[in-house]
Amino acid sequence: MNHPDTEKLSDYLDSQLSSQESDSIRVHLDQCAICKNKVANWTAFREGLESANPGVSGGEDSFVNEVMSRIEAADYTPLLARPKLVRKEPSAGILAWIDRSAVVPSLGIALAVALLSIVPNSIPETSGGQQDSYVAFSLESMLLEGFEEESPFMVEGTDAFSFVEVIEES
Amino acid sequence: MSHSWDDRGYASEYDCFVSISNEEDLAVVDKVLSGDREAFAILLEKYQGKVRGYCANMIFNSVESDDLAQEIFLKAYKSLASFDGSAKFSTWLFSISSNHCKDHLRKAKVRKFMRFDSSQELSADEDPLADLESRESIRRILSSFSEQNRQILLLREYYGFTYEEIASHLKISIESVRARLKRIRGKIDKSFAELARESGIKLRGIELKPGAKQ
Numbered sequence: 296m297n298h299p300d301t302e303k304l305s306d307y308l309d310s311q312l313s314s315q316e317s318d319s320i321r322v323h324l325d326q327c328a329i330c331k332n333k334v335a336n337w338t339a340f341r342e343g344l345e346s347a348n349p350g351v352s353g354g355e356d357s358f359v360n361e362v363m364s365r366i367e368a369a370d371y372t373p374l375l376a377r378p379k380l381v382r383k384e385p386s387a388g389i390l391a392w393i394d395r396s397a398v399v400p401s402l403g404i405a406l407a408v409a410l411l412s413i414v415p416n417s418i419p420e421t422s423g424g425q426q427d428s429y430v431a432f433s434l435e436s437m438l439l440e441g442f443e444e445e446s447p448f449m450v451e452g453t454d455a456f457s458f459v460e461v462i463e464e465s
Numbered sequence: 466m467s468h469s470w471d472d473r474g475y476a477s478e479y480d481c482f483v484s485i486s487n488e489e490d491l492a493v494v495d496k497v498l499s500g501d502r503e504a505f506a507i508l509l510e511k512y513q514g515k516v517r518g519y520c521a522n523m524i525f526n527s528v529e530s531d532d533l534a535q536e537i538f539l540k541a542y543k544s545l546a547s548f549d550g551s552a553k554f555s556t557w558l559f560s561i562s563s564n565h566c567k568d569h570l571r572k573a574k575v576r577k578f579m580r581f582d583s584s585q586e587l588s589a590d591e592d593p594l595a596d597l598e599s600r601e602s603i604r605r606i607l608s609s610f611s612e613q614n615r616q617i618l619l620l621r622e623y624y625g626f627t628y629e630e631i632a633s634h635l636k637i638s639i640e641s642v643r644a645r646l647k648r649i650r651g652k653i654d655k656s657f658a659e660l661a662r663e664s665g666i667k668l669r670g671i672e673l674k675p676g677a678k679q
């Protein structure tokens with residue numbers, strides 16, 4: 296019997312095959328215990344992931360309560376008060392030609408470049424490592440403003456390194 | 466892409482999960498952004514299980530993984546204004562969790578010191594032995610993958626990300642996602658075969674810590 300390889304079975308599992316290919320795999324699985332077992336194992340593994348023990352800090356309620364009290368303890372209101380971007384309307388008026396999403400990151404990069412070119416020269420060389428961390432910190436705080444709104448995936452990094460990566464990729 | 470797992474016999478909780486409308490989430494996000502801080506608890510209740518489970522599957526230390534889950538929700542709350550609705554809220558939140566766990570692993574370099582936390586309490590109605598065996602097996606298999614492969618595996622199998630979503634999130638090609646999943650699954654095959662051969666919870670010759678089977 297010709298068994299489909301792992302790639303085919305994996306594609307089948309993830310609905311990456313044409314319906315014709317998918318049908319032929321299904322027919323094969325009905326007849327072949329080996330391949331059927333393979334797919335069954337993957338399924339068992341997938342289901343096993345669901346049974347991961349979500350920690351020891353207690354049930355759902357206590358988790359929710361803990362997070363909510365941490366939110367209340369820290370005052371994040373100013374951050375939330377920023378203009379929201381969900382379902383934004385097309386802008387009108389004098390500034391309509393400015394696409395904010397393009398301008399803000401560009402400004403961020405321009406400022407970052409300017410800072411990089413000025414700061415190292417303005418600090419005496421003797422300050423060494425201190426100087427580097429100052430530059431990195433400034434970069435981070437400036438870019439946070441520019442990039443955080445760009446993409447849902449940019450919120451990851453809280454360290455300067457991540458944001459330096461972001462510049463290079465954009 | 467739809468998640469047509471059902472016709473392959475995957476009656477997964479995940480299917481119910483995705484069928485819940487993203488619109489509901491967006492409405493709650495709007496509420497929170499307009500000042501109703503308490504409304505965030507709705508999102509917390511809805512997604513806490515999924516996010517905590519992800520962390521538990523990614524970080525094999527239940528105390529740490531729950532801390533991480535808390536931080537992920539705090540991060541989501543703080544960044545809520547940056548959620549632009551271009552992805553589903555769940556995808557956005559899950560991406561934060563994936564990045565946060567990755568950051569955590571990078572910073573703590575727990576890889577070297579990874580141990581299995583067998584101190585978790587089991588509820589009384591479970592068969593402790595069977596439950597622990599399968600859980601330990603899954604953890605052992607998970608831990609045999611590199612961090613990025615584990616991340617890809619969990620994004621796909623646990624969060625139900627599409628290939629496109631994984632590729633965009635990790636900034637790799639769709640082809641690479643597909644190839645890696647194939648390799649990952651090949652490795653799962655081998656691990657299962659070994660498990661079966663050793664007919665226990667021993668895998669790759671590693672003994673469980675004493676007391677794990679209590």
